[in-house]
Structures are given as C-alpha cells and as structure tokens.
Amino acid sequence: MSAKLTQKERQQIILDHLSGIPNRQYEVKELSNGTYRVSKIQSEETPSKSESVEPEQPKPRKRPVITNEDIMMKLTELYESQNRVPQRPPIDSSIEEETVNALMAPIQTKQNAIPMRPSTGRRRLVL
DSSP states (O other): OOOOOOOHHHHHHHHHHTTTTTOOSEEEEEOOTTEEEEEEOOOOOOOOTTTOOOOOOOOOOOOOOHHHHHHHHHHHHHHHHHSSOOOOHHHHHHHHHHHHHHHHEEEHHHHHSOOOOOOOOOOOOOO
C-alpha cells in the first residue's frame, strides 16, 4: 500500500533539498521544465552495527630485503659493464687538418673568384 505525500509534505521535502538538507527516505530530482519529482527511495537492508562488515585491509606488499652486499655486487657489475665499452681512439690532428682543408678549398676558391668592391657609401636603387 503506497501512501501519497500531501502537498505540504512534498513542499517541505523540496525546500529541504534546496537548502541542502539530506533526506534518507525521499529523492528529489529537478526536471528540465523546472519542476521537481519526489520519489521514495527503496529501502535496502543495511547491516546493523553488530553485523557490520569491516572493509578489507589491502595486503601489504613484501619488499625485498636489500643488503650492503647486494648493493656492492650491483655497483661492481655497473663498473665492469662501463669498462667493457670500447674507448674511442684519439684523433690524429694531421688527418683532421687535411679534412678541414679539403672541405674549405672550394669555399676559398669561390671567395677568390668574386672580386670584392670597396663600398662607396652610396646605394643605388635597382628596378
């Protein structure tokens, strides 16, 4: 048997909702046309305090135990791996100079081919 709310009760529930007072028995929804719909919340059986279920505690993660010996072993492995990397041989400076000269030769010949005119200070507008 469902009992309907009286107009006064309905208005009181809506006013409580608008003022932010929660109601455990009724839910208020605002419709797009500006009216409110009051509906009864279906009661779910809630466990009593004596039967309350405690939330499960997450199991703590087991951290590996790291000893000083483990740290020293890892450091020696890192040092050994770095020593295995082949070192770059030193560059012969005469080969480097020859390479630079060979690359610069075409640039120098172009600069020598174009005579540089001294600036007269006047600029001409070329159309």
